[in-house]
Amino acid sequence: MLTPTFSGTEGPRSERVLIVDDVPDNLALLHDALDESGYTVFVATSGEAALARARQAQPDIVLLDAVMPGMDGFELARRLKATPATAGIPLIFMTGLTETEHLVAALEAGGADYVTKPIKPKEVLARMQVHLRAAAQAQGAVQTRRALDAFGYASVTVRLSDGRLMWQTPLARELLQRHFPAEPGGLLPAPVRAWLAQQPLRAQEHLREPPRFQHEQGARRLSFALHPSGLENLDEGDECLLVMREQSDAALIEAMGLNFRLTAREAEVLYWVVKGKINRDIGDILGASPATVKKHLERVFAKLGVETRTSAAAMALNRLRQLHPQWEL
Template identity: 65%
Template sequence: MMDFPPVPARDARLVLIVDDVPDNLAMLHDALDAAGYMVLVATNGEAALACAAQALPDIVLLDAMMPGMDGFEVTRRLKADARTAPIPIIFMTGLTETEHLIAALAAGGVDYVTKPIKPAEVLARMGVHLGTARRARAQQQQAVQARSALDAFGHASLTVRIADGRVLWQTPLARELLRRHFGIDGLRAVLPADVLAWVQRQQATLALHAEPPRWTLDQGQGSLVLRLHPPSPEADEGELLLVMREESDLAVRETLRQGFGITGKEAEVLYWLAQGKINRDIADIVSCSPATVKKHLERIYAKLGVETRTAAAAMAMARLPA
């Protein structure tokens, strides 16, 4: 297996140049190095695929015509791998016929430069595509983080395909709720027929709703509330975001436990405190002594950074779903 230089910190701009002509590699390497880029090189398609998979460069400059595996095939393979698919690829080609340029873009390239290579032109085009790719990655990361953060508040989100109800993406809590309430598990699972029918009915009028359409299902283990949202920016056409929330005492206590980083028993005590119960009542409910409840409350106050039961109850109420 080939050895490649260590992967730099992700704030560095890492470029992979692929060309079977050493003079081309040397010229571009020197120009990019002088411009502040970190540069990797490969002289054939197989080496390019291995290097890209290991180093995950920010951008690839790829010769279209090489012996063996050409640049078109290299691009198709990079785009078929989820890890390397987002990397922008700029073709370097001496071919100016329209059919070749169309083939480069069809394979997955974002741009092309013609030979003989002009370093200033390459740098300018790279700057544009690096900025676009960086913004796209940031938006996607923010969207994933925002949806995953819903788990801490007892909300579970998943992306579904409207046509057949197939689950394309889900948070950990969504996976658990699907398994518990519907007996389905894993990515590529399909929503139950009645849920899919509701999604399809609501999808046609989604833009007309002032609030996300809501459906409450009584599953015998507490109610499961479904809310349908427009697709996130990175979702493909024909997909919708479905947010689920379990409405039960158990789910609420789990929300408190995750949200405040407290133990399960502390979450139970805090839940009943938020319901206005006094220590004696809480002790009866959770089957312990009032003194034990007091000790739990002392630890809860310390973890929440408050000094009174009123402040703790207020924080709990603010965290709980309406």
């Protein structure tokens, strides 16, 4: 059996190709052509061996024969696509079966493309380049979104025609569930859909300053911003990228309580007074009656040495800006 070959022309990032075929002549032809082109080549002569080699080598692309004894190429493709570690690898079928039903079966099994036998190495190389580029771009997008998550941002891809979430990072899913627990999981929340529907997506100024939407939930704020890339060319049926970020004033409330020697609940009441909320609204937010809020506020007035809401708010706002100069109402 042929073994992996490392050509002297390949660099440290040489792309890895797994060839799966039970005919030695086919393996040798492709192995030599790919090796000369600088690829790292792995081979397998059966579906079972290919599964093990794919898990071990993590190839960037797989060329697989459709007809093999035992596990054929169709079943191999289905198993590769069903395994998370190999599901994203592009698969190109090599087949002598030219009936439409067989070609459709190859694509339905997870194949990205197919070439017909007898194999023409130049054609295979050209097809590979197309799918390797597409896979690299997709992987780059995933890595970018994961990086956004790592820095406290989250992103979702939304279909403009109906607001359906086509893709979302784990952090985005968590934030949407936290802020919109009653909304259907597969759709962008209704308030955000309504905001998105009002945006003139083709406007050039959006490339300089993306439109934003903000949803408040207690001391937490979840903002949505349209990613500027490609907005000028969007149509109703297209998809767009929304970048989300959650901000919380919980630390500020705690610091305000410590500075003014307030209890946790008194600090919360004062925070919402600064935000311009009346007692009834504060009660709704904190799950308390307006009368209870009034009692907390009276104790706040006494501790701050003031007599009115306006004075308490002004003193607290001044202290908040000292603690956090960037803080805004």
